[in-house]
Amino acid sequence: VGIVANQPSAYAGVLDTNASRKGARFVRFCDAFNIPIVSLVDVPGFLPGTGQEYNAVILHGAQLLYAYGEATVPKITITLRKSYGGSHIVMGCKQLRSDLNFAWPSSEIAVMGASGAVAVLCGREAKQVKEQGGDVKQFLAEKEEEYSEKFANPYQAAQFGYIDDVIEPRNTRFRICRGLAQLAHKKQDLPAKKHGCMPM
Incomplete structure (x- = not known):
């Protein structure tokens, strides 16, 4: 083999x-x-x-x-x-x-990996979260987990x-x-x- x-x-x-x-x-x-x-x-x-x-x-x-x-x-x-x-x-x-x-x-x-995919797919949303004073790291972590569960x-x-x-x-x-x-x-x-x- x-x-x-x-x-x-x-x-x-x-x-x-x-x-x-x-x-x-x-x-x-x-x-x-x-x-x-x-x-x-x-x-x-x-x-x-x-x-x-x-x-x-x-x-x-x-x-x-x-x-x-x-x-x-x-x-x-x-x-x-x-x-x-x-x-x-x-x-x-x-x-x-x-x-x-x-x-x-x-x-x-x-x-692609979850972090790369989320950076591409949710970049605008992450920018809006940042402008509204939200926690960008938590938002991205949630999106990465969601991506992993659905696709990766x-x-x-x-x-x-x-x-x-x-x-x-x-x-x-x-x-x-x-x-x-x-x-x-x-x-x-x-x-x-x-x-x-x-x-x-």
């Missing part, structure tokens, strides 16, 4: 050009030798900054996306903590034909079919083993074509 995982102790687990390139090469290697892929996701996004832009982070992120989309081996994805925005998509999401997608109950699957949780994703099941952390190994046994004889063919248009 090939395991693709984010490392939250290094840059909070963000994807940069090197991580994306390494991941894409590894996924393609596993697919070439018919090795099932297990993805353990804890990713807050792509590393921002001009250095990453100059090094073509979008191109390398697209290569990882392409590698997952083209892979025909069994693919199981488990969201451990957070999975935000574009990085959620490139880490083996359901829309890229991942076979089984699970999430821990404490995980967050959303466009695995249950919302499961409701829309992006997650197959929300599982307890202690059952992770069992569900991976059962999933691999279930997918042992998976046969999947790509559409007939001369070749794909891989990002280069």
Whole structure:
């Protein structure tokens, strides 16, 4: 089994050009030798900054996306903590034909984290609260909690079919083993074509 995982102790687990390139090469290697892929996701996004832009982070992120989309081996994805925005998509999401997608109950699957989303969505309201002499910190904390309950949780994703099941952390190994046994004889063919248009 090939395991693709984010490392939250290094840059909070963000994807940069090197991580994306390494991941894409590894996924393609596993697919070439018919090795099932297990993805353990804890990713807050792509590393921002001009250095990453100059090094073509979008191109390398697209290569990882392409590698997952083209892979025909069994693919199981488990969201451990957070999975935000574009990085959620490139880490083996359901829309890229991942076979089984699970999430821990404490995980967050959303466009962005609660604090960032609230800053964008409630900026004007927070300004009005400040002008009226209210407690802005309390207002923002309440909005963040509301956002987390409504959107930044695995249950919302499961409701829309992006997650197959929300599982307890202690059952992770069992569900991976059962999933691999279930997918042992998976046969999947790509559409007939001369070749794909891989990002280069």
